[in-house]
Amino acid sequence: MRVLVVGSGAREHAIAWKLRQSTRLSQMFVAPGNAGTASIAQNLPVPSADVEALAQAAREHRVDLTIVGPEVPLAEGIVDLFRSQGLAVFGPTKAAARIESSKVFSKALMQKHGIPTAEAQVFSSYEAARRYVMKHELPLVVKADGLAAGKGVFVCHSREEALEALHQCMEARAFGSAGDQVLVEECLQGREVSVFAFTDGTHLSPLVAACDYKRVGDGDQGPNTGGMGSYSPPEFWTDGLEAKVRATIMEPTVRAMAQEECPYQGVLYAGLMMTQEGPKVIEFNCRLGDPEAQVLLPRLKTDLLDLCLAVLEGRLQEVAVEWSREACVGVVLASQGYPADYPRGFPIDGLQDLDQNLVVFHAGTKLRDGGQAVTDGGRVLTVTALGRTLEEARQRVYRNVGRIQFEGAHYRRDIAVLTQATV
Ligand code: AMP
Ligand code: GLY
Numbered sequence: 001m002r003v004l005v006v007g008s009g010a011r012e013h014a015i016a017w018k019l020r021q022s023t024r025l026s027q028m029f030v031a032p033g034n035a036g037t038a039s040i041a042q043n044l045p046v047p048s049a050d051v052e053a054l055a056q057a058a059r060e061h062r063v064d065l066t067i068v069g070p071e072v073p074l075a076e077g078i079v080d081l082f083r084s085q086g087l088a089v090f091g092p093t094k095a096a097a098r099i100e101s102s103k104v105f106s107k108a109l110m111q112k113h114g115i116p117t118a119e120a121q122v123f124s125s126y127e128a129a130r131r132y133v134m135k136h137e138l139p140l141v142v143k144a145d146g147l148a149a150g151k152g153v154f155v156c157h158s159r160e161e162a163l164e165a166l167h168q169c170m171e172a173r174a175f176g177s178a179g180d181q182v183l184v185e186e187c188l189q190g191r192e193v194s195v196f197a198f199t200d201g202t203h204l205s206p207l208v209a210a211c212d213y214k215r216v217g218d219g220d221q222g223p224n225t226g227g228m229g230s231y232s233p234p235e236f237w238t239d240g241l242e243a244k245v246r247a248t249i250m251e252p253t254v255r256a257m258a259q260e261e262c263p264y265q266g267v268l269y270a271g272l273m274m275t276q277e278g279p280k281v282i283e284f285n286c287r288l289g290d291p292e293a294q295v296l297l298p299r300l301k302t303d304l305l306d307l308c309l310a311v312l313e314g315r316l317q318e319v320a321v322e323w324s325r326e327a328c329v330g331v332v333l334a335s336q337g338y339p340a341d342y343p344r345g346f347p348i349d350g351l352q353d354l355d356q357n358l359v360v361f362h363a364g365t366k367l368r369d370g371g372q373a374v375t376d377g378g379r380v381l382t383v384t385a386l387g388r389t390l391e392e393a394r395q396r397v398y399r400n401v402g403r404i405q406f407e408g409a410h411y412r413r414d415i416a417v418l419t420q421a422t423v
Contacts, residue, residue: 001305002027004058005041006048006078007069010332010361010382011290013037015067015304017359018297022305029061035373036362036381051078058087065090067308069293074266074286075101075147090308092286095262099253100286104145104181110281113256115249117281118273120185126170132184133162139187144169146178150226155187188273188280193234194292195245195270198321199254200311201263205321207246208299209237210292216339218414225339226379227291229415231329231390232299236274245272245279253284265311294361294382295328329393329416330384331401335364336408338378346407348373348380354400359384375406390416 001024005016013036019025020040031054033043044061046053049072058066066082068074068091077094091097098105110117118141123129133140142165144152152175154165162184169179194212198205210232216222249270257264269285269292288296297304301322310319335342344364351360351373361384364377383401387393394416401411 001025001064002029002062003305004029004031004044004054004061004063004066005033005037005069006031006054006066006073008032008034008037008048008363009069009290010036010363010379011288011293012069013361013363014294014297014382015069015288016041017361018300018304019067022303024303024305029057029063031057034362034376035365035367036360038367048073049076051076051081054078055081055085055087058082059085064088065305065308065312067091069287069290071097071100071147071285071287088312090312091266092264093262096257096264096266097286098262099257099264099268099284101147102145103143103183103283106284107183109253109256109260113252113259115252115256115281116278118186118188120183122181122183124181126166129166129170129182129184130163133159133166136184138162141183141185141187142166142169143183143185144175144179145181145183146175148175148178150224151175152178188275188282190274190276191234191236192282193237193272193274194289195250195272196288196292196296197250197268198307198311198316199264199266199268200314200316201254201258201265202314203316204246204250204254205307205316206323207242207250208232208296208323209234209242210289210295212289212292213412213415216334216412218412223339225334227289227332228334228412229329229331229382230289230291230295231327231393231416232292232295233327235390235418241279245270249279249281291330291332291382294330294384296323298328298359298384298386299324299326324386326386326388327390327393328384328386329390329397330361330382331397331411331415332363332379333381333383333401333404333406333409333411334379335375335377335406336410338410342378343408344374344376346375348375348404348406350404353403355396357385357396358400360404380406380409390418
């Protein structure tokens with residue numbers, strides 16, 4: 001089969017790396033890809049948000065199946081467009097992707113169908129939102145309705161912060177129309193976990209869970225990032241918890257989406273808070289997480305291509321989806337200055353000197369003429385290793401990250417370090 005992967009991050013490199021293990025794969029393209037995907041597939045210079053150009057590329061290269069990594073093309077309706085042209089594509093339709101692209105939609109879905117989540121109110125006027133914030137207990141969470149590249153959520157500990165967040169969303173329009181409506185939400189307390197399942201709209205694969213690290217610095221200090229590392233499975237993820245999340249959150253959501261006439265196909269990603277009242281949904285996403293994918297796909301024993309085809313054909317129950325019992329840890333190496341502005345174009349050295357049992361997924365990298373990989377983004381690489389235990393996987397990664405060098409490289413040293421606060 002000829003497969004196209006859409007995206008350019010370490011998540012998409014991990015998807016392509018996993019697809020490479022499939023015996024049914026004949027040719028693979030990644031659009032636009034990075035230096036890592038160039039070594040296992042043919043990169044196509046098409047931006048991942050340009051869905052029309054992607055459809056044209058899929059036709060030109062006689063692609064049999066397209067797998068979409070990021071949320072933006074899904075929210076733009078890449079699946080609807082491809083299907084209308086007879087092109088097979090893995091992911092939710094535009095209507096189903098609203099589970100991520102509209103927080104108002106997904107909150108209403110959860111409220112209507114009794115799926116546990118934070119209490120929330122929706123506002124479309126600044127004044128009404130302001131009045132609500134003035135009389136409610138703190139902390140509060142203010143969220144722009146639409147996609148905001150991970151920047152539209154504000155956890156507010158003072159009224160000033162909450163009013164400023166409302167101002168940014170609704171008056172300054174920092175996120176454009178994504179801030180036309182906002183949610184003001186109860187702030188949940190507990191451990192966060194990302195939970196994933198493949199679904200064909202009816203059946204649901206076994207769940208898999210990971211923890212990610214959003215802050216740039218050790219001990220969760222400094223600004224938010226796209227994610228500085230992750231590990232799987234979380235130490236608190238038990239069979240009992242999996243069964244509970246499956247029965248109270250994942251299955252009801254897939255059923256609810258079918259009832260609302262936007263059946264959900266693809267990967268369903270629930271961001272959960274483990275509260276004292278049990279797991280509650282913080283948000284849904286319509287895709288694999290980044291950096292979670294980089295620690296989940298190495299644990300997937302099932303052929304990813306078979307799995308995607310079974311989802312598309314509505315016969316997921318025929319495929320035994322298996323996650324290995326091994327642990328996986330991923331540490332992100334980032335450019336100096338990230339998540340703020342950063343320089344690009346520094347040569348990356350040391351990739352040849354790593355232990356055998358490591359996998360490095362590229363994100364912001366590109367190849368210079370002559371084949372040298374150089375930095376080309378904020379998050380540059382995710383270094384991952386499997387181990388029999390979390391500790392073994394973590395040690396394998398950290399024995400190696402220091403050998404990879406580019407000017408200004410930084411990474412967190414506490415990924416998968418279980419502290420008093422986390423255990
Ligand atoms: P999101 O962009 O929706 O993933 O939100 C970003 C982060 O904000 C989440 O990972 C949580 O850490 C935090 N967050 C969002 N909603 C809530 C909530 N209701 N209670 C506590 N924290 C939240
Ligand atoms: N790991 C967070 C995300 O992929 O949205």
